[in-house]
Structures are given as structure tokens and as C-alpha cells.
Amino acid sequence: MEGNRNAESLVEIENVHKWFDMTQGVVDTLLGRDPQPVRAVEGVNLSIEKGDIVGIAGESGCGKTTLGKLLVKLYEPTEGEIRFDGQDISDMSREQQREFRQRVQMIFQDPFESLNPRMTVFDAIAEPLQINGMADSYEDRRERVKTVLNDVGLGPAEVYLDAFPSELSGGERQRVAIARALVVDPDFVVADEPVSMLDVSIRAGVLNLMKDLQDKYDLTYVFISHDLSLIRYMCDRTAIMYLGNVIEQGPTDKLIEDPKHPYTEALFDAVPDVEIADERRRANATGEVPSPRNPPSGCRYHPRCAHIIPPDDWQGSRDAFRRAYQYKIRLREADFEREEFDGDDGAERMLSIGLALDVPEEYRHSSELRGTGMGVDPSELDLPSETESSLRTATEKYLDGDRESAVAELDALRTVCADEVPQPRPIDERQVACHLYDDGEAMRTPAAPNAE
Amino acid sequence: MTLLEVNDLSIRYAVEDADVHAVDNANFTVDSGETYGLVGESGCGKTTLAKSILHLLDSNGYIESGEMWFDGTLPQWEDGNGNPRKEIIDDDRYPVRADGMTNLAELSDSQIRDIRWREVALIPQSAMNALNPVYKVGDQIVEAILRHEPQTTKREADERARDLLERVGIDPERADDYAHEFSGGMKQRAVIAMAMACNPSLLIADEPTTALDVIIQDRILEELEQIQEEFGVSILVISHDISVMAEICDRMAVMYGGKIMERGTRDDIFRETANPYTLGLKNSFPTITQKQQQLVSIPGSPPHLRDPDPGCRFRKRCPFAVEDCERSHPPMYDVASVEETGRLQEAMDDRRHGSACYRTDELDEIRTKAMKEETWKETATQSH
Numbered sequence: 059m060e061g062n063r064n065a066e067s068l069v070e071i072e073n074v075h076k077w078f079d080m081t082q083g084v085v086d087t088l089l090g091r092d093p094q095p096v097r098a099v100e101g102v103n104l105s106i107e108k109g110d111i112v113g114i115a116g117e118s119g120c121g122k123t124t125l126g127k128l129l130v131k132l133y134e135p136t137e138g139e140i141r142f143d144g145q146d147i148s149d150m151s152r153e154q155q156r157e158f159r160q161r162v163q164m165i166f167q168d169p170f171e172s173l174n175p176r177m178t179v180f181d182a183i184a185e186p187l188q189i190n191g192m193a194d195s196y197e198d199r200r201e202r203v204k205t206v207l208n209d210v211g212l213g214p215a216e217v218y219l220d221a222f223p224s225e226l227s228g229g230e231r232q233r234v235a236i237a238r239a240l241v242v243d244p245d246f247v248v249a250d251e252p253v254s255m256l257d258v259s260i261r262a263g264v265l266n267l268m269k270d271l272q273d274k275y276d277l278t279y280v281f282i283s284h285d286l287s288l289i290r291y292m293c294d295r296t297a298i299m300y301l302g303n304v305i306e307q308g309p310t311d312k313l314i315e316d317p318k319h320p321y322t323e324a325l326f327d328a329v330p331d332v333e334i335a336d337e338r339r340r341a342n343a344t345g346e347v348p349s350p351r352n353p354p355s356g357c358r359y360h361p362r363c364a365h366i367i368p369p370d371d372w373q374g375s376r377d378a379f380r381r382a383y384q385y386k387i388r389l390r391e392a393d394f395e396r397e398e399f400d401g402d403d404g405a406e407r408m409l410s411i412g413l414a415l416d417v418p419e420e421y422r423h424s425s426e427l428r429g430t431g432m433g434v435d436p437s438e439l440d441l442p443s444e445t446e447s448s449l450r451t452a453t454e455k456y457l458d459g460d461r462e463s464a465v466a467e468l469d470a471l472r473t474v475c476a477d478e479v480p481q482p483r484p485i486d487e488r489q490v491a492c493h494l495y496d497d498g499e500a501m502r503t504p505a506a507p508n509a510e
Numbered sequence: 511m512t513l514l515e516v517n518d519l520s521i522r523y524a525v526e527d528a529d530v531h532a533v534d535n536a537n538f539t540v541d542s543g544e545t546y547g548l549v550g551e552s553g554c555g556k557t558t559l560a561k562s563i564l565h566l567l568d569s570n571g572y573i574e575s576g577e578m579w580f581d582g583t584l585p586q587w588e589d590g591n592g593n594p595r596k597e598i599i600d601d602d603r604y605p606v607r608a609d610g611m612t613n614l615a616e617l618s619d620s621q622i623r624d625i626r627w628r629e630v631a632l633i634p635q636s637a638m639n640a641l642n643p644v645y646k647v648g649d650q651i652v653e654a655i656l657r658h659e660p661q662t663t664k665r666e667a668d669e670r671a672r673d674l675l676e677r678v679g680i681d682p683e684r685a686d687d688y689a690h691e692f693s694g695g696m697k698q699r700a701v702i703a704m705a706m707a708c709n710p711s712l713l714i715a716d717e718p719t720t721a722l723d724v725i726i727q728d729r730i731l732e733e734l735e736q737i738q739e740e741f742g743v744s745i746l747v748i749s750h751d752i753s754v755m756a757e758i759c760d761r762m763a764v765m766y767g768g769k770i771m772e773r774g775t776r777d778d779i780f781r782e783t784a785n786p787y788t789l790g791l792k793n794s795f796p797t798i799t800q801k802q803q804q805l806v807s808i809p810g811s812p813p814h815l816r817d818p819d820p821g822c823r824f825r826k827r828c829p830f831a832v833e834d835c836e837r838s839h840p841p842m843y844d845v846a847s848v849e850e851t852g853r854l855q856e857a858m859d860d861r862r863h864g865s866a867c868y869r870t871d872e873l874d875e876i877r878t879k880a881m882k883e884e885t886w887k888e889t890a891t892q893s894h
Contacts, residue, residue, distance in 0.1 A: 117723035227811040257551040258750060259827075262794035263807035286724070287753070287796035291805060314798065328728035329798045330757040332780065338757070340732060341725045346693045398683045416679060418732050 068246060068278050069106040069129065074099060074138035076124050094351045098124040100302035101138075103482065106246075111272065111279040113293030113310060115286055115325075119347055120299040126248045126282045130164045142246070160190045163239035167251040169231035173223040179234055180219040183207070186242045202241060209274065210237045211267055229260035233267065240275055248280045253288065265292060286329050290314055298322050301350055301358040308488020318490045320365045340418035344384065357493065360475035361387055364421070367473050367493055375440035377423070379471070381413045382445055386468045388412055389456055396457055405453045409436055412453075445471070512581060513712060513744050514540040514563070515611065515860070519576030521555070521562050528816045532558040532571070534768040537842065539860040542581070542711070545738060545745045547755045547762030553812055554765040556748045557635065560714050563614060563746075564630055565622045579611040582629040582711055584621055587612075627658045631705035633715040638697050641689035647700050648672065648685025654707045674703040677740070678733055695726040699733060706737060713737075716748045731758055752795055756780055761861075764788050767813045767823030769839060774863035784845045784865035784873055787824045789880035806883050822868075829885045830876055834868045843870040 077095035086093065099121045106112050114122045127133045128140060131147050140147050142158060150158060166172040173182055183206060184199045186192075193199040200219075207215035210233040223231055232252060239247055249268065253261040265288070272279060281292050289296055290310055297307035298321065306319040317323040321343070328341035342364040348354060354361050361384065368379035388394065389412075399408040410433035414426055425435040436446055448467050455464035474493050482489040483496070521533040533555040540546040548556040561567055563578055583606060587598045594606045605616035614625060626632070634640050642650055651671035655662055662670075672682035678699040689697060698718070705713055718734065719727040735758065738745055749755055755762055756776060763773040764787065772785035783789050790808040810827040822828070825835040834840075842864040844857040848871050857864035869876060879885045 117725065229811060257812065258752070259551060259791060259794050259808040260811065261807065262796075262805035263809075265805060266807070284723070285796075287798045290798055291796040324725055326798065328724040330728075330731065330751075330753040331799050332753045332756045332792065332795055332797050333799055341728045343725050346695055346726060347723070395683055411681070418729065419736075 066107045067105040068108045068143060069104075070139075070141040071102055071104040071106075071125075071129075072139045072141070074102045074125075074128060074140060075136045076121075076128055076133055077136045080136075096350050097302050097353060098350060099128065099135075100353075101479075102299075102302075102304050104297055104304060104307065106278060106280065108278055109272075109276070110295055111269075111281055111293045113289040113296035114280060114282045114299060115284065115289050115296055116299035117284065117325075117347055119301075119350060121302040121350070122282045122284075122299050123250055125299070126164070126250050126280060129246075129280060130162050130248050131158065132164070156190070160192070160242045161245045163242065163244040163247050165232075165235055165239050165247060165249040165252050168255050169223075169228060169235050170255065172235055173231060173238075175223050178220050178222055179207070179212075179226075182223075182234060183238050183241050186238060190242050192242060203237075206237045206241045209240070209271065210234075211263070212237070227260075228256050229264060232256060232264050236264075236267065236271070240271060243275065244277070246278045246280075248282070250282045251284070252281075254283070254285065261288075268292070286314075286326060298325065301347065301353050303358055303491065304482070304489075305359065305492065306488060306490045307482075308486075312487055316486070318485055318488065318495065319359075319492045320363045320494075321359045324362075324364070340420060342417055342421050344416050354476070356474070356476040356478055357480050357491070360473065363475065364417075365494060366475050369470075369472055373442040374445065378440045378445075379473075381415055381434070381439060382441060382449060382468075383471050383473060384415070385409075385412045385449065386452075386465065386471050389452060389461065389468070390465045392461060394456065396459065399457055405450065405457055407433070408457065409449060409453050410434055413439065413449075511542045512539055512579075512611075513542045514581070514746075515577075515579040516559075517577045517579070519559070519562070519578065519615070520574040521558055521567065522572060522574045523558075523568070524570045524572070525816065531768050531815045531818050533562070534818075534839075536576070536763075536765075536770050537860055538763050538770065538773055540712070540744050540746060541861075542744055543738070543742045544760040545734075545747060545758050547759035548746065548748045548765060549750065549752055549755045549762055550765035551750055551812060553767075553815070555768040555815075556765050557716055559765075560632075560716055560746060560748050563714065564626055564632055565614075565617070565619060566632070573615050576615060578614040579607065580614050580625070580629070580712075581611055582625070583610070583612040584617075584624045585628075586624075624658075627654055627705075627708045627710060629710055630712045630714065631708070631710040633701055633705050633713065633718055635716040636721065637701040637718065638694055638721055640701050641692075641697055643689050645688075646686050647689055647692065648675070651675070651685075651700075651704050651707050654704055658708045671703075671707070674706055675700065677706075678703045678737070679729075694722060695729060698722065698726070698730050702730075702733060702737065706741060706743070709741065710743060712744045712746060714746045714748070717750070718747065719754060720749070720751070727754075734758060752791065753797070764791070767818070768815050769823050769866060770842070771824065771867075772863075772865045773842070773860070774845070778845070778863035782845065782863065783877070784863065784870060785867050786828050786830050786869075786876060786880065788865075789877065790827075790886065793880065793886070804883055806886050809886060822866075829879070830867075830869055832868065840866045840868045842866050845870060845873070849873060 076099040077097050080093055080095045114125060116122050128135055134148055180203055183203045187199050193202050204215040207218055212218045212233050253264050283289050293310045296310040296313050297304045300321050306322045313322060314326055317326055324341040324343040327339050343362045345362050360366055366380050366383060372379055394408055413436055414434045423434050425438045452464040452467040480491045480493045482491040485495050516536055516538050519533060519536045523530040523532055536559060550556045562573055583594045587594045589595045594610050598604045599606050599608055605613035648671045652667045655667040655670060672685050675685055676682045680696055680699055719730050759776050761775050762779055763770045766787050771787045793806040796805055808827050813823055820838045822835040822839050825831040842857045844855050845863040845865050847855045852871060854871050
């Protein structure tokens with residue numbers, strides 16, 4: 059991170075954690091269980107430079123909204139430090155806090171919820187002025203509100219001043235919400251999914267408005283969105299989050315055109331596009347986002363990753379390692395029901411089903427595609443013979459009810475991705491937290507089994 | 511082959527003293543084995559239209575006029591081959607016409623129940639919440655099969671349920687799990703499996719991926735494509751997301767304010783775009799692959815549909831509106847023949863590229879102007 063910092067950065071986020079629900083329920087206390095907090099944000103480092111629009115993207119539950127709320131001090135970090143203009147925002151005097159609350163504003167997702175239905179547009183926009191003691195007389199406030207209304211495209215302002223939110227359309231409401239944020243002339247605005255509740259034909263207007271206002275008000279934005287097309291349109295720089303971690307950050311165009319982290323790659327592959335291409339490549343990721351209460355060890359993404367790293371002495375293909383390793387995880391988590399696999403061919407069936415990967419068709423193994431059901435022929439995978447036999451032994455042990463020694467049998471299936479948390483490394487103008495880049499620019503072998 | 515033919519369909523909601531014209535004079539045709547899309551913004555009538563096919567409108571909604579001819583009929587009207595019997599066709603009391611199509615709009619509530627699931631199945635908008643939390647997922651599929659095919663044994667139904675789950679990529683042993691033990695994507699797949707339980711010929715998918723994260727959305731879109739290939743089922747997809755539509759639909763209709771504004775193949779809509787609304791919608795939609803040109807929004811906001819005036823529904827936001835647009839909503843013109851002959855010619859065939867716009871004969875000019883940002887900044891009421 060060190061190289062990234064310079065005098066221009068407005069916000070610096072350093073090793074920030076936010077854990078929720080740290081208290082223990084009665085039942086847990088009685089049973090002597092440790093509390094399992096939700097790890098919404100874990101060890102995030104990010105610096106936001108003056109005049110940038112920084113995107114925070116990721117799937118639901120990745121911690122992007124929590125991070126946004128930390129930035130405006132709606133939450134306090136559990137650990138770590140956020141500095142705004144050099145000042146730690148957790149350690150401010152009253153006067154500094156007052157100034158912070160004027161300089162930093164937030165725009166929320168839902169303009170149907172974020173405006174008080176009983177306040178007129180004028181009251182709603184003038185309220186922050188009063189709170190911050192910025193315009194003393196009614197006349198001053200009225201003039202200031204009129205100016206801002208015109209700036210956000212709600213003109214002539216007189217038409218809107220005395221309107222209630224219920225009389226406005228969604229797009230107009232979001233413009234009022236933006237006006238309310240801008241009326242105090244802030245430096246830094248966090249916008250959390252600002253257009254996701256708006257209709258497509260209206261969205262572009264609000265987005266363009268935000269861009270125009272950036273110049274006019276000299277703003278720095280954080281733009282939080284799950285919609286990667288919007289991120290591409292709006293943001294100079296982007297941070298991709300997964301389960302509380304920033305896994306890749308850098309210039310938006312770089313990230314999209316040449317994603318380095320396997321998760322970034324999957325995320326962008328999954329976006330359908332209006333431009334009709336012949337065939338889009340689908341996302342090569344298995345499963346879904348696990349619970350942030352009990353996240354995977356090491357790299358949070360490794361159980362779903364297409365490029366999981368085999369040990370140095372691995373003799374088979376990467377694809378075979380990915381399957382074998384996922385099988386080990388499933389044994390450990392007791393994901394197979396033993397009753398389903400009784401009978402003579404039980405072990406063979408379980409192995410065949412367990413080694414299959416739940417990925418789009420283009421990434422499946424040829425023996426997976428041939429079969430009618432789910433399942434793969436282990437002998438056709440590029441597995442080292444000793445691995446194949448320990449997979450069989452493990453399966454039998456598992457079916458005998460000895461899960462622990464079944465997992466122990468597969469002890470040789472280890473990966474650095476599960477053992478060590480990857481540290482962000484600078485690659486090609488960006489930061490990537492992935493073990494593939496531990497030695498600088500990594501050689502990436504595509505995990506396409508059908509190419510065999 | 512035609513599976514569903516919707517003619518002049520109008521749907522109203524009775525609200526206090528006025529009617530909301532949710533769908534007005536809609537015409538379109540869905541062929542066997544294709545994916546047809548209804549795309550539009552919220553309030554355009556797309557969901558209302560789809561729900562009306564199965565008589566699932568809210569209690570104040572009703573079909574004002576129009577027909578929905580469907581290739582399939584009630585079991586008690588069928589002969590041995592699954593076609594309607596001759597005496598049913600000949601008898602005017604039954605809504606079955608000579609080519610064997612049945613008018614779903616005229617069926618009673620009890621009759622439409624024999625069409626649901628068996629012939630037309632629905633994947634509801636919040637499919638994630640469509641599963642019953644206190645029944646095992648497999649049992650819910652079994653129940654659907656037994657309800658609609660009473661001659662099936664419990665055992666057969668159970669086997670079919672497991673088979674269906676496996677086909678949508680869920681381990682069959684998970685049939686004994688409850689919905690809360692499923693992840694979001696698995697619930698969505700289970701709902702798809704359930705919709706396919708009685709092997710329907712039409713699947714209505716209402717915003718099938720809207721609440722899903724992008725990687726799961728990707729998998730569900732693949733799933734729908736595969737289901738279609740495997741079962742040859744037609745899919746009627748409803749979505750506001752034109753990028754999803756561009757990917758999965760063979761043909762589609764673009765709706766605005768209860769009207770179909772443009773319809774045609776995917777290429778017609780995206781490459782030969784003819785209607786000013788569709789042009790505006792495309793301008794306002796960001797794409798991920800291209801380094802972005804300026805997005806342009808359509809000025810104004812969608813109309814309310816209470817007792818709408820007779821003019822074009824889009825004219826108040828349309829930079830190309832002329833006097834004619836005030837008088838009546840334009841009919842659907844045949845884009846290709848207008849371009850060929852230079853004269854406005856109404857579309858005779860639902861399958862051809864059609865656009866509801868009086869200025870379809872000035873397409874080149876409109877397309878060029880629509881690309882420019884300043885076009886959409888002029889006040890829409892201005893006419894030239």
C-alpha cells in the first residue's frame with residue numbers, strides 16, 4: 059500500500075475491521091460456545107484521492123455498504139483507522155466532528171425511504187443547513203436551497219420548494235436526496251447504490267448529474283454498487299470486495315479489460331451485455347458466497363476458485379486438483395449423506411458425484427458431459443494415481459462413519475490458498491490479493507479441462 | 511408453430527372511480543420452443559400481461575377485451591392424441607377454434623387450473639420466497655405432480671421430482687431438505703424444477719434473475735437455456751434488464767405505458783431498432799464491454815395509466831413527437847416494408863419487425879438524431 063499514498067489522498071483506510079454481533083446469546087453462554095461475530099469488513103486498506111470517483115463493487119453480503127457507512131462514521135471500526143484529510147475520524151474533538159459532518163455526506167439507495175414524507179422539499183434540503191449553522195436567515199437558506207435545486211436539475215426551484223416527496227417521481231426524489239447532501243457544500247460524498255431503485259430511462263440522468271456536480275462542487279465520490287456496468291461508467295478506480303476483503307483494486311478499465319484476481323474475472327464474465335456477441339464466456343466459479351460468520355480460511359475465495367493452487371509437487375492437472383480439493387472440503391463438512399450411498403457401488407458413486415464440479419457447461423470435463431446424471435469418471439481425470447487411491451480410501455472411511463480419518467487420509471491435498479491469507483501486491487498499476495501473484499506476475503494456466 | 515397467440519388484449523385495474531389501463535391492445539405470438547421476452551420499465555404492464563395468461567391478476571384486475579389462443583386444451587376436451595375433440599371444436603359454447611387452439615381468456619377459474627402447471631407454468635417474481643418453508647422441497651414438487659396428474663403414483667412422482675432436481679443441477683438427495691437449507695441459487699433452481707414438474711409447453715419466467723447476484727444469475731440463465739433445449743419448452747421471460755433479454759431471447763416485445771411499442775427478433779430490436787422509446791432505452795443503458803460513450807436518459811417520467819388520453823403513450827417524453835401523436839396511439843407498422851416502400855404500412859403479421867410510431871417512414875433521420883445527446887434534451891412537447 060505504501061507506494062499508493064501521496065499528499066493528494068483525501069481518505070485513507072488502514073487495516074479496517076468491522077465485526078457485528080459480538081455479544082453472546084444466553085444459549086451460547088450456557089453451552090460455553092465462543093461468540094461468532096459477522097465479519098462484515100476485514101482488514102481493508104484503501105486510499106481515496108481527491109477528485110476521484112472510487113467504486114466499491116461486489117455481491118450482496120461482501121461488506122460494501124458497511125464500508126461505506128464506516129467512511130461517513132455511521133459505524134465505528136472494530137479495529138483499524140480511517141483518516142479523513144489526515145485526521146483519524148474515530149478520534150475527533152467536537153469541533154472536528156462538526157466539521158466532518160459538514161464535509162462528508164451520504165446518498166442512500168432508496169429515495170422512497172430516505173426522505174421524510176412529512177417535510178417539504180425546502181424543509182428537507184434546508185435542514186442540514188440549519189444543523190450546520192450555515193445560513194442564518196430564512197432568506198439565505200431559501201436562496202441557497204433554490205441554487206442547489208437548480209443545480210440538481212429541479213428547476214424552476216419554485217415549483218418544487220413546497221412539494222412533498224409523495225408528489226415527486228423516483229428520479230426527482232433521488233435528486234432531492236442529492237441536493238440535501240450537496241447543500242452544505244461537502245468535499246466527500248458516499249453514494250450507496252444511488253440509482254438501483256430507479257427505472258432505466260431515468261438512471262442515466264441521475265448518473266450524469268452526479269458526474270456534472272463533481273466538477274461544480276469539487277467532489278470526491280465513493281460509488282457503491284453491485285452493478286458492474288454502472289461502476290464502469292462512473293468510476294475512475296474500483297475496489298472489488300469479497301466477504302469483507304478487498305481482493306483487487308485499481309483503475310476501473312484495467313480491472314475490466316484484464317482482471318487479475320480469479321474472482322474479479324468470474325464477476326465480470328458473469329455480466330450479460332446488450333451488445334450481442336456470439337458467445338459470452340460464463341463465470342467459472344462454483345457454489346455461492348459462504349456465511350461471513352464462519353468464512354473460509356486463507357483466501358476467502360479459495361473454495362470457489364477456478365485457479366486454486368496445487369502444492370509444488372502436484373503431478374496432475376490443476377483442474378483435477380480443484381476437484382479433489384473440493385471433495386476434501388465436502389468430506390470435512392459432512393456434505394454427503396451416508397444413507398444415500400449404501401450398496402456395493404456406493405463408494406464409487408459418491409466419488410463420482412463428489413468429484414463433479416458445479417460449473418457452466420463450457421468448463422465441465424468431457425466425462426461429465428457424456429453422462430446423463432451428475433458425476434464424473436475419476437479415472438479420466440488427470441489425477442496422480444496415489445491421490446486417486448487415497449480418494450477411494452477416504453471415501454470408504456467416510457462411508458464407514460469415520461469422517462476424521464477420511465479427511466486425514468487426504469492430508470496431502472493442501473493448498474497455500476487455504477493456509478495463508480494473501481497479501482495485496484502491486485501488479486500492473488493495481489493491488490491484487492491472490493497467491494497466484496506471490497512471485498510477481500504469475501503464469502496463469504487456464505483451467506479449461508476440455509482442452510486436454 | 512404457434513404456441514400462444516395474443517390478440518388485442520386489454521387489461522384494466524378498477525381503482526376507485528377510474529380504470530387503470532395496464533395493458534392496451536397487445537398483440538404478439540410465441541412459437542413453440544422459443545424464448546420470447548416482454549421488456550420494459552416498472553409499470554409498463556409486462557407482469558400484468560404475463561399474469562393474465564394464467565388468470566392470476568389481482569382481484570381488481572380484469573381482461574377488458576381480447577383473446578389468448580393457446581395450443582393446448584383441458585383434459586376433458588381432449589381426444590386420445592391430446593387434441594380437442596371435433597364436437598368440442600364445432601360447439602360454439604366452447605372457446606376452441608378450428609385449428610385446435612383454446613382461448614385462455616374465456617376459461618373459467620376452475621378450468622384454468624387444468625392449464626396451470628400442466629400446460630403453462632409460472633416462475634414467480636420472488637422465486638426465492640416461492641417455496642413453502644414447512645414442506646420438504648421434494649414433497650412440494652411431488653404435490654404439484656399429484657395435483658395435476660392424479661393418475662401418477664406417489665412413488666413415480668417422487669422419482670420424477672428427484673430426476674427434475676438432478677436435471678437443474680441439484681443433488682437429488684437434497685429433495686429431503688427444507689427450503690432454508692438451500693442457498694439462493696438452489697432455491698431458484700428448485701423453483702424452475704417445480705415449474706417443469708408436469709412438462710408444460712410454456713414457462714412464464716417473471717424477472718427470473720432480478721434478486722440474484724451476478725454469478726448466480728449467470729448460472730440461472732444457463733439453466734433456462736438448457737431446460738429449453740432439453741424439454742423444447744417455450745419460455746416467456748419478463749424483465750426490465752435489457753442486457754439479460756439481449757442474451758436469452760429469440761424474439762421480444764418492448765412495452766411502455768401498457769402498449770407494445772416495438773416487437774421483433776432480438777436482432778431487429780437491438781440492431782435495427784426502430785421505435786424512439788427503444789432507441790432512448792438503449793441510449794440510457796450502460797454496457798460493460800465497451801468503453802463508455804455518454805449515457806443519455808429519456809427526459810420526463812412514465813405516464814400514469816388512469817384513463818389515459820388517446821394519444822401516443824410516449825409522446826410527452828419523445829423528441830420526435832408530431833401532431834398526429836396527440837390524436838391517437840400509433841398502430842404497429844411493418845418496419846421492413848415501410849423501409850422498402852417508403853410508405854406507412856400496418857403490420858399484418860405479429861412475427862415481423864413492428865414499431866408503433868407515426869414516423870416509421872423517417873427512420874434514418876430518427877435513428878441518426880436519436881444518437882445525439884442534444885436530441886433528448888429538447889423539451890419533448892416541442893414539435894417540428
